[in-house]
Amino acid sequence: MDILPYTQTHKDYRERLKDFIAREVTPNADRWEADHQVPREAWEKMGREGFLCPCVSSTYGGMGGDFLYSVICTEEMAKTNQTGLLSLLHSDIVVPYIEAYGSEKQKQKYLPGCISGQTITAVAMTEPGAGSDLASMVCTAEEERGEVVINGAKTFISNGINCDLVILAARNPEVDNPHKAISLYLVEEGTPGFKKGNKLDKMGMHSQDTAELFFTNCRIPHENRLGEKGAGFIMLMQKLQQERLVCSLWALAIAEYTLNYTIDYCKNTHPLGKALSRDQSVQFALAEMATEIKMSRAFVEQIVLDHISQEDVVMETSMAKYKTSQMVHHIAGQCMDLIGSFGGEEDCPISRKWRDSRIMSIFAGTNEIMKGIIAKAMNL
Ligand SMILES: Cc1cc2nc3c(=O)[nH]c(=O)nc-3n(C[C@H](O)[C@H](O)[C@H](O)COP(=O)(O)OP(=O)(O)OC[C@H]3O[C@@H](n4cnc5c(N)ncnc54)[C@H](O)[C@@H]3O)c2cc1C
Structure with missing residues (x-):
């Protein structure tokens, strides 16, 4: 297909x-x-x-x-x-x-x-008190005499340690309406007042340098604002479609990798004198996973085509993000079961995929947020 x-x-x-x-x-x-x-x-x-x-x-x-x-x-x-x-x-x-x-x-x-x-980049939206509800962010950006003064903290920022350039979302404290208060700014590594904090010790995605970022009277030139003043919230929303689509593609590809590894393992492992893949329960488990993956691929690839045609696929990308992030972790877990104790070893790539995939349903919008978007699009 x-x-x-x-x-x-x-x-x-x-x-x-x-x-x-x-x-x-x-x-x-x-x-x-x-x-x-x-x-x-x-x-x-x-x-x-x-x-x-x-x-x-x-x-x-x-x-x-x-x-x-x-x-x-x-x-x-x-x-x-x-x-x-x-x-x-x-x-x-x-x-x-x-x-x-x-x-x-x-x-x-x-x-x-x-x-x-x-130039390695990062995008900093999330704060200790503002994750799903971005409108409640408190990091401030005050424009004064050709400069912007930034104060606040961001957390869970991917590429947080390696980044040379951060796209930072911060609010104008003089504007109450959160949808008109947020602007995006380009902050370069080395700017006085910009400090990288601790690398967070996550259960998975170990090589990904997720970190806290701190801004204390951090002054950047006025021209480092990205786009219109106060249009930050809209820009973030506009870019989430592609963000969630690539997250879906990523989850799907990991699920495929995990299944292929496991099929290979089951074909080449003979615990009772015959290949594991000859056992009907193993075959059914692999067949179910292959079906789920193939159906998801057809859906996600159609979204890719629609996205290229610049169609509004906000509901579909939310569906794909929620479904694929749930599927990849479920499949990694089932594959570990089929492989047995080696599946839990650090040497087995499936254990890493299981760990890494657990947080996919959280970043780029949690699955609850995805379902909320879908429900809204369904006029429920
Ligand atoms: C590995 C990793 C990388 C990340 N990278 C980045 C990054 O590069 N840049 C960045 O800005 N952020 C990043 N994040 C942060 C991520 O986007 C947030 O963690 C995510 O938006 C959820 O926010 P939260 O963790 O504060 O949870 P909360 O928003 O506090 O949610 C807690 C729980 O409440 C539920 N909930 C919240 N609101 C609602 C609602 N309205 N309806 C129903 N349920 C709700 C959630 O679904 C969840 O179950 C990253 C996170 C992780 C784990």
């Missing part, structure tokens, strides 16, 4: 990316997980070889590719046993804000580094 219209150029790009992963990611993944950090050079290598921000226009040094290149990058990176070199966050979630809302000067200044991997 070929839903997505990949050309030979797309296919060649995928093969080149697989080769890059085999050379530069797979041999290092276990070390990055153990170190709880990916070295900056890994980002730079990925950028040098053309695998960061493939959709950014050639005007800024990008490939100017279509969204299918993002799909390819997300899928192939999902199969690696690490989450720190999280190119989808950088390429498909953060950088699109700069491309879509940045001034020409901002694009010229930042996009080339984002493409080359010299």
Whole structure:
């Protein structure tokens, strides 16, 4: 079932990316997980070889590719046993804000580094007291005499340690309406008053440097505001469609990887003199998982097509994000059961996938929030 219209150029790009992963990611993944950090050079290598921000226009040094290149990058990176070199966050979630809302000067200044991997990005919305309810954020941005003064804290920020550039959401304390108070700002690493806090010790996604960020009388030039003053909330909402779509593609690709690994394991393991895969209960379990994955893929790929056609697929991406994030963790758990005790070993990639996938139903909007969006779209 070929839903997505990949050309030979797309296919060649995928093969080149697989080769890059085999050379530069797979041999290092276990070390990055153990170190709880990916070295900056890994980002730079990925950028040098053309695998960061493939959709950014050639005007800024990008490939100017279509969204299918993002799909390819997300899928192939999902199969690696690490989450720190999280190119989808950088390429498909953060950088699109700069491309879509940045001034020409901002694009010229930042996009080339984002493409080359010299500028690693993060987006900082969540605060200790404001996660799902972004309107309640309290980090302030006060514009005075050509500068913006930022005060507040952000938490759970992916790429929080490695980032060179943060897209920060902060509110104007003089405006009460939260939907008109929030603006987005570009804050560079090294700006006085901007401090990176602790790397958070998560149950999974160990190589992903999720961290706290602190801003104390942090002054940035007025021209570092991204887009219109007070339009931050709308910009965040507009970009969530693509964010949730890539998260769905990521979850789906991990589920496929996990199932394929397990099928292989069951075919090649003979506990009672015959392959595990010859047992009917094992066959049924694998058949059920394959069915669930295939049905999800058909749905998600249709959303990809609609997203490329710039249709409003907010309800569908919410459905996909909720369903795939739930499915991937369930499948990783079932696969661990089929594999047995080796499934719980650190050496078995499935244990890492199970751990990592647990938090997918929380970031980029929790599953309860997804169901709320779906219910609203259903006019319930
Ligand atoms: C690994 C990881 C990476 C992250 N990366 C980033 C990042 O890069 N940038 C960033 O800004 N944030 C990031 N986050 C934060 C993430 O987006 C938030 O954790 C998420 O939005 C949920 O917010 P919360 O944790 O404060 O939970 P809360 O919003 O406090 O929710 C707690 C519970 O209440 C439920 N709930 C809340 N509101 C409602 C409602 N209206 N209806 C029904 N139920 C509700 C939730 O579903 C959940 O079950 C990351 C989080 C994780 C775990």
